[in-house]
Amino acid sequence: MKRALRLTNNASFNYIYRHGNCLNSPILALIFVKATCVRVGVSVGKKVGNSVTRNKAKRRIREAANALLPRLNGCYNYVIVAREGIANADYHQILETLAGLLKKAGHLKA
RNA sequence: UAAGUUAGCCAGACGGUCGCAUCGAAAGAUGAGGAAAGUCCGAGCACCUCAGGGCAAGGCGGCAGGCAACUCCUGCUGAAGGCGACUUCAAGGAAAGUGCAACAGAAAAGUACCGCGGAGCAAAAUCUCCGCAAGGGUGAAAAGGCGCGUUAAGAGCGCACCGGCAGUUCGGCGACGAAAUUGGCCGUGUAAACCCCGCCCGGUGCAAGAGAAAAGAGCCUAUGGACGGCCCGUCCGGCUCCUCAAUCGCUUGAACAUACAGGCGACUGUAUGUCUAGACAGAUGACCGUUUAAUACAGAACUCGGCUUACAGACUAACUUAACGA
RNA sequence: GCCGUUAUGGCGGAACAGGCAGACGCAAGGGACUUAAAAUCCCUCGAUCGAAAGAUCAUGUCGGUUCGAGCCCGACUAACGGCA
Numbered sequence: 001m002k003r004a005l006r007l008t009n010n011a012s013f014n015y016i017y018r019h020g021n022c023l024n025s026p027i028l029a030l031i032f033v034k035a036t037c038v039r040v041g042v043s044v045g046k047k048v049g050n051s052v053t054r055n056k057a058k059r060r061i062r063e064a065a066n067a068l069l070p071r072l073n074g075c076y077n078y079v080i081v082a083r084e085g086i087a088n089a090d091y092h093q094i095l096e097t098l099a100g101l102l103k104k105a106g107h108l109k110a
Numbered sequence: 111u112a113a114g115u116u117a118g119c120c121a122g123a124c125g126g127u128c129g130c131a132u133c134g135a136a137a138g139a140u141g142a143g144g145a146a147a148g149u150c151c152g153a154g155c156a157c158c159u160c161a162g163g164g165c166a167a168g169g170c171g172g173c174a175g176g177c178a179a180c181u182c183c184u185g186c187u188g189a190a191g192g193c194g195a196c197u198u199c200a201a202g203g204a205a206a207g208u209g210c211a212a213c214a215g216a217a218a219a220g221u222a223c224c225g226c227g228g229a230g231c232a233a234a235a236u237c238u239c240c241g242c243a244a245g246g247g248u249g250a251a252a253a254g255g256c257g258c259g260u261u262a263a264g265a266g267c268g269c270a271c272c273g274g275c276a277g278u279u280c281g282g283c284g285a286c287g288a289a290a291u292u293g294g295c296c297g298u299g300u301a302a303a304c305c306c307c308g309c310c311c312g313g314u315g316c317a318a319g320a321g322a323a324a325a326g327a328g329c330c331u332a333u334g335g336a337c338g339g340c341c342c343g344u345c346c347g348g349c350u351c352c353u354c355a356a357u358c359g360c361u362u363g364a365a366c367a368u369a370c371a372g373g374c375g376a377c378u379g380u381a382u383g384u385c386u387a388g389a390c391a392g393a394u395g396a397c398c399g400u401u402u403a404a405u406a407c408a409g410a411a412c413u414c415g416g417c418u419u420a421c422a423g424a425c426u427a428a429c430u431u432a433a434c435g436a
Numbered sequence: 437g438c439c440g441u442u443a444u445g446g447c448g449g450a451a452c453a454g455g456c457a458g459a460c461g462c463a464a465g466g467g468a469c470u471u472a473a474a475a476u477c478c479c480u481c482g483a484u485c486g487a488a489a490g491a492u493c494a495u496g497u498c499g500g501u502u503c504g505a506g507c508c509c510g511a512c513u514a515a516c517g518g519c520a
Contacts, residue, residue: 002130006391008390008392043391050408052407058391059394060395060396095396
């Protein structure tokens, strides 16, 4: 994922947490808000596990988001929050869950 | 062959497609660990403080060496454990002083309840005085152990053996050792209680610290700064404080690899070669293929030297014990 | 990343300097009072075994010092706090 497509600022994270809409699943939470271009941020809390599991989860989420990026319609800023169940999920489960959440939000092209 | 002990080593490899970080004009190159961890010690580095010295607080504690330094490492000594290879140990001082030792017990440090003996007292009992510490009981711990002699009864009071302590001698650089020798010297435990002796130590930590540009506030004023020899002229307001923080610190270092030499060893010296992560929402992932035992613990954030803790599965070497065989 | 603090019944919170641990309060259960309840008073209250008496294990976990650790020392675990 290119740096231009990432959220790199604590203030924008806080803005999205405060003003965004939230969709949940057992392993992921998706928060999004309308913006001028597409940006994605990933957040993995300490409850998920130690640093190895956290890093792995972050990489898999990023990979899944990168795969779904060309199919997005509209300009939104997203924050993807990992929940505790993600420690046992593999890449395919994460990809399916993320696609499902985006479809629910109506941001995914057919 | 079985059961063990110690030391070392590895922490998957190769290939394809897409993706990320740093460097580079590009092609491309490089890209987490043995513990990166815990942050328990020791340093470098940076800032603050300081004339110089001391106290307090804190730490360490067998000896000799190694190291930049260490509470680390090596070798040796002592103690404890194991049939043994070997392992473990905060291992100075209790005869400088103070405190504590609950309950029990007469008594927890120079003590006498029961007891043993003598006298008052001719006999028995009781009581009083004196001597003694063998035996009893209590306790985690009771005044060297055990035997013989001596004695009113007893006792290192004397003697033999055993244990400790101190002196001398011998050996060792030293800790210390000796079935060498002298002395009856035998004076509980606790210092991981205060303390004494010896040694070491200023504090804070890369969120240290430096800092371009910009915004805000205050002060100075029609002067000030730059150009210019000066006036004129041209350009710019200037200084302080605070906020934000691009960038630097940031990776070449007590570095690593190989060879030779010195040393029992930790380690050291010389020569040659190499450059080997450097982010700031924070880089290693996804999908496969081949092979295999390939699975565990686990992710750099200023950098080194250690210690401690977590850990799957292999492999190598030396040694010990037992059984069998020669 | 760096620097600190704490841990005791279901909950809060004692135990001075090592010597019988679970004081005290709240909560819970039982009883008395009441037509019934509240309030009040009394009793019980860590776990296992046991009819009881009692025994064993229990101060986050594991070791050490000591005759004896909630307390002293070391290592680990967990939960909090501070520093831009």
